[in-house]
């Protein structure tokens with residue numbers, strides 16, 4: 001049975017390290033749904049979060065193969081424990097009273113705000129769980145002019161952490 | 165502290181690493197490094213005739229000696245020519261350090277003359293690679309390269325060095341670290357003792373056990389420990405193509421190679437086994453055949469240093485991650501403390517069954533044939549060299565005949581490309597072996613197809629005086645391809661035949677070596693004797709063999725272990741258990 005997994009990786013912050021991860025996925029025909037990466041507080045390390053889909057065996061292999069990359073320092077599978085996941089999207093829509101109302105009416109649990117207004121166009125900033133974003137964007141489909149998403153990031157809840 | 169230029173640092177690092185030979189080929193981007201080579205004598209450079217030859221020669225050197233092989237090539241075409249050899253080493257986990265020149269830093273990315281993205285091109289076929297960006301980083305990078313290549317699961321490492329950081333006018337203090345640590349790389353050494361205890365439990369209960377030993381035992385220098393374990397347990401031992409020699413092939417406890425061209429007894433034993441002990445083997449598809457029907461009744465213990473080898477294709481019951489050697493020592497200690505005897509009688513029924521399978525004599529061939537059978541040539545080679553030669557091979561039927569008919573009693577004597585199956589490997593590899601073992605007999609078993617893929621190294625072999633005996637099993641076909649076409653394409657021999665073969669005898673002579681052509685069966689043994697008596701000459705023996713001989717037994721792609729195609733003259737034509 002295939003399932004979605006979110007894997008967080010601490011990677012040496014070196015040129016070429018990211019392409020090793022990306023290359024691994026294409027070379028071994030693994031799925032990659034999203035991938036996001038940025039340096040951590042310790043600038044010698046990047047933290048990479050990737051979302052992949054596969055059977056338990058495939059996910060096991062993916063984790064082993066990632067660990068085998070010399071640039072990978074450590075990783076965790078967020079799906080193995082209770083974790084908090086977020087994705088950020090910026091959405092461009094035409095300004096209308098109805099649209100503004102719609103954004104402002106959104107549930108306060110989710111982060112949605114008008115981040116910019118220029119020449120009659122809005123950029124809406126949304127952050128939430130990726131499934132919620134999917135649904136929301138689906139609903140707005142006819143109004144969306146442009147959308148950009150960061151891909152999922154996440155942390156495990158409680159004491160568990162991905163640190164050195 | 166002594167100050168050196170980048171070029172000098174490369175060579176001094178090799179010296180400090182104890183490197184004896186560098187196999188290489190010069191060009192623009194490595195000229196500063198070559199100038200540093202010129203000014204010293206400790207590290208000897210071998211000028212090959214093609215960069216693929218350099219990588220295979222370094223590989224043969226590594227496989228036969230256990231030391232890392234070192235290669236030096238220029239940027240662009242030098243690096244791309246080396247790729248086949250790098251991939252070959254990668255697939256068989258062979259330690260190589262490959263130094264490639266790169267265009268100067270300021271022009272990287274501008275499509276400069278002889279620029280390729282070497283790090284990008286080699287990334288999927290190296291254990292790791294580096295682009296060195298600062299002259300001050302060269303020494304430490306070299307140390308890391310050797311450390312990575314030789315530790316954990318070994319493999320090739322590429323160090324790409326831009327020309328401008330090897331400039332003789334820029335000198336920096338040189339220090340070669342005696343040790344490096346990398347927080348992102350901590351290979352496992354010893355195994356989890358709890359897992360070993362679980363394994364012992366299975367071993368105690370086993371009724372139909374098989375030891376399935378692979379290349380990892382040779383790579384991990386654990387042949388002695390393997391032998392001791394096998395002797396202690398008295399279980400039947402089968403070895404992969406890469407593992408041959410770790411356990412003596414002539415020992416009655418050995419049931420031969422397993423897999424596609426393995427013995428009947430080994431494959432049947434795997435199929436009926438209730439416990440497989442896999443040691444440094446990776447369940448390659450040539451070994452497993454049809455995954456769904458692989459060892460249907462067996463529990464599996466798997467010892468491997470690479471966690472990614474565990475349950476990659478076949479799910480195992482008791483994985484033990486770590487170096488074979490300490491794990492086998494743990495096992496031996498545990499077995500000793502059990503105080504039980506594992507004699508043959510304990511699994512007498514199983515041995516009886518195996519002996520029955522062995523009696524099928526699955527590798528029998530037509531000994532009365534008037535033609536030169538390739539199997540016969542290998543048998544004679546074994547006799548003439550008393551089983552003591554280092555044997556390299558190319559890829560094809562001749563490779564399988566060599567593996568089947570030359571039993572190896574020692575590790576590192578059988579040198580072939582298993583994982584990538586690279587035609588062209590045999591000759592340069594034999595040259596590399598000769599550098600590591602100048603006094604030993606070295607034979608390169610090849611075919612008329614394969615030998616033409618790196619033939620140019622005959623010239624290098626003359627220059628450096630590395631006498632090798634080339635056993636060309638010339639069937640006039642790309643035999644392995646022809647065999648598949650016979651079996652699965654109703655003998656439609658599409659482009660598996662070469663119309664214009666060179667006169668190999670003359671060709672050898674043209675390169676300054678001795679050439680012989682052998683057309684009669686009765687001449688096989690005398691020709692081999694004559695050739696091996698010429699200790700200081702490379703001899704090319706062109707044996708015109710039976711043209712359509714096949715390799716048997718054969719498990720066709722996607723078939724199970726108990727579904728082998730047997731030789732037409734064997735008692736069984738096709739056995740389905």
Ligand SMILES: Cc1cc2nc3c(=O)[nH]c(=O)nc-3n(C[C@H](O)[C@H](O)[C@H](O)COP(=O)(O)OP(=O)(O)OC[C@H]3O[C@@H](n4cnc5c(N)ncnc54)[C@H](O)[C@@H]3O)c2cc1C
Pocket residue numbers: 255256257316317318377378379380381383384385403404405406407421422423424425426443444445446447448450451467468469470473486487488489559560563581582583584585586644
């Ligand atoms: C024409 C042709 C036909 C072939 N037919 C056959 C055939 O019939 N039978 C056959 O067996 N092969 C055959 N092969 C070869 C096959 O493709 C594989 O190369 C081979 O089976 C792999 O051998 P192995 O499992 O021993 O693994 P290797 O490739 O030798 O890998 C070694 C394993 O051991 C591990 N390891 C390495 N070092 C250590 C250590 N120190 N401690 C612990 N573990 C370690 C590695 O992680 C790896 O998993 C054929 C190849 C060709 C070209």
Ligand SMILES: Cc1ncc(C[n+]2csc(CCOP(=O)(O)OP(=O)(O)O)c2C)c(N)n1
Pocket residue numbers: 558559560561562563585586587588610611612613614615637639641642643644645
């Ligand atoms: C570089 C490369 N190209 C193609 C192949 C596919 N291939 C495998 S065996 C073989 C035939 C080899 O012919 P020959 O060297 O004459 O050996 P024989 O099988 O006849 O003994 C070929 C073409 C390969 N293994 N390597």
Ligand SMILES: [Mg+2]
Pocket residue numbers: 560611612613637638639640641642643
């Ligand atoms: Mg041939």
